[in-house]
Amino acid sequence: MxxxxxxxxxxxxxxxxxxxxxxxxxxxxxxxxxxxxxxxxxxxxxxxxxxxxxxxxxxxxxxxxxxxxxxxxxxxxxxxxxxxxxxxxxxxxxxxxxxxQAATGSLAHRIELEGRDDEFRELADSFDAMLARLDAHVAEQRRFAANASHELRTPLAITQSLLEVARDDPERDIGELHERLRVVNARAIELTEALLLLSRADQRSFTREPVDLSLLAEEAAETLLPLAEKHGVAIETSGDVTAVNGSRALLLQLTTNLLHNAIVHNLPEGGTVQLRTTASATSSTLAVENTGEEVSPERIWTFTEPFQRGTERIRRDHVGVGLGLAIVKSIAQAHDGTLSLAPGAAGGLRVTVRLPGGSMSLGDRQDVSR
Known part of the structure; x- marks a missing residue:
């Protein structure tokens, strides 16, 4: 202008x-x-x-x-x-x-205005806080871009290697090659869809509607029941109507990711997963706790970082793309909520998502249940 x-x-x-x-x-x-x-x-x-x-x-x-x-x-x-x-x-x-200075890309500078509180001091402190958030966000985006590039390059490199081997060895079994290419391609598609979902949550490009977290927990448990039976894990759900205002699809993805992680990162046999939903006057809470090996508190903060797939956390038969908890954190923040992780009382992990409470009429509950 x-x-x-x-x-x-x-x-x-x-x-x-x-x-x-x-x-x-x-x-x-x-x-x-x-x-x-x-x-x-x-x-x-x-x-x-x-x-x-x-x-x-x-x-x-x-x-x-x-x-x-x-x-x-x-x-x-x-x-x-x-x-x-x-x-x-x-x-x-x-x-x-x-x-x-910030317009040139330098976000490390801070005003740090001295003196007593007044309008200028309040403006300077607000600007410093904004710069700190932007600096952290940019650093996180850079790490994410670097990790995403590395993760996307891996299946492409594997595909290229398979094709070069097939070209150099015309007598190689084509059926085996097709199967390995299918697996690698499926993994690339899964990673791409996870990245798109994460981007959608970060941009908050969704419509809010009344959602009952207790129904989402039951739906996720029903969907992942075959996986739980395969791993010998029992799923327990409890809680009354827990209303929030948000995207049903994203909140279902949040619940499914938490339950999926709780099933996969569990005891070899005889494990359990508990899903509880509670509501208060101002907030709604979804808590997912599983059994498993003891987790050190020092390592918990890394679990929500993208592409964190340490061998101590991941079952060998299900590698995943390393975006499960990162997506959960992003969805929770997009709904103005918080995500907290803590070691379980007897091993495993307890994950708590706390969201602003919403209102839900009888008609809304019937629509959600359908």
Whole structure:
């Protein structure tokens, strides 16, 4: 947007200070002149006419001094206003300089405005907090882009190697090659879909509607029951109606990912997974806890990072794409919620998703159940 050049804020404040001072001086000199004329009228009553000054002479004598005073007031108002405006706008200049520096891509700079709390201090602190969030977000996006590039390159490299081997060995079993290519392609598709889902959650490009987390937990448990039976894991669901406002598809994906991780990262046999939903006046909670090996608290914070698939966490028969908890975290944040992880009481992991509570009528519950 092209704008015409105008006066700076400092010059405007200077002229405002000087104008106000001139107005105050004019009113003051006017009041003095009024009192002098009133004094002259009273002097005429008690003094001879020849001894009393005329109104014209009084104004004539008073006007030069008044003009000098007004000129001094103007000079003092301009100089003082310029200095005062500069001191008042100094914090704003620092904020402007930091903004320009951030516009060049440097997000590590902070204003750190000193002094007592006022409007400028509040603005500077808010700007510093925004820069910190942007810096962390950009760093996270860079790590994610690097990891995603590496992960996407892996299946493509495997495909290229298989094709080169098939080209160099015409007698190779084509059926085996097709099967291996199918597996690699399926993994690439799964990874791409996970990345698209993660991007959709980050952009918050979804429509909010009343959703019952308890029904989503039951649906996820029913969907993943064959996988749980395959791994010898029992699923337990409990909880009353737990209403939230959000995307049913994304929240179902969140619940499914949590349950899937809890099943896969469990005991070799005889494991359990518990899904509980609770609601309070202000929030709704989904908690998923499983049995398994003990997890050190130092490693828990890495679980929500994309592509974290440490061998200690992942079953050999189900590698996954390493985006399960990263997607859960992104979906929770997109719904203004939080994700917390903690070691289970007897091993395993306890994952808690807390979302802002919503309202759900009987008709909404019937629609959701259908």
């Amino acid at each position: 092209i704008r015409e050049p105008g006066m700076s804020v400092r010059l405007k404040l200077t002229l405002s200070y000087a104008g106000f001072l001139m107005l105050a001086g004019t009113l003051l000199l006017g009041a003095v002149g009024f009192f002098l004329l009133d004094y002259q009228d009273r002097a005429l009553e008690v003094m001879p006419v020849v001894m009393a000054p005329s109104g014209r002479d009084l104004i004539k004598d008073f006007a030069p001094d008044a003009a000098i005073v007004m000129l001094l007031l103007l000079m003092f108002g301009l100089l003082g206003g310029w200095i005062l405006a500069g001191r008042m706008l100094a914090p704003l200049n620092r904020i402007t300089a930091a903004t320009r």
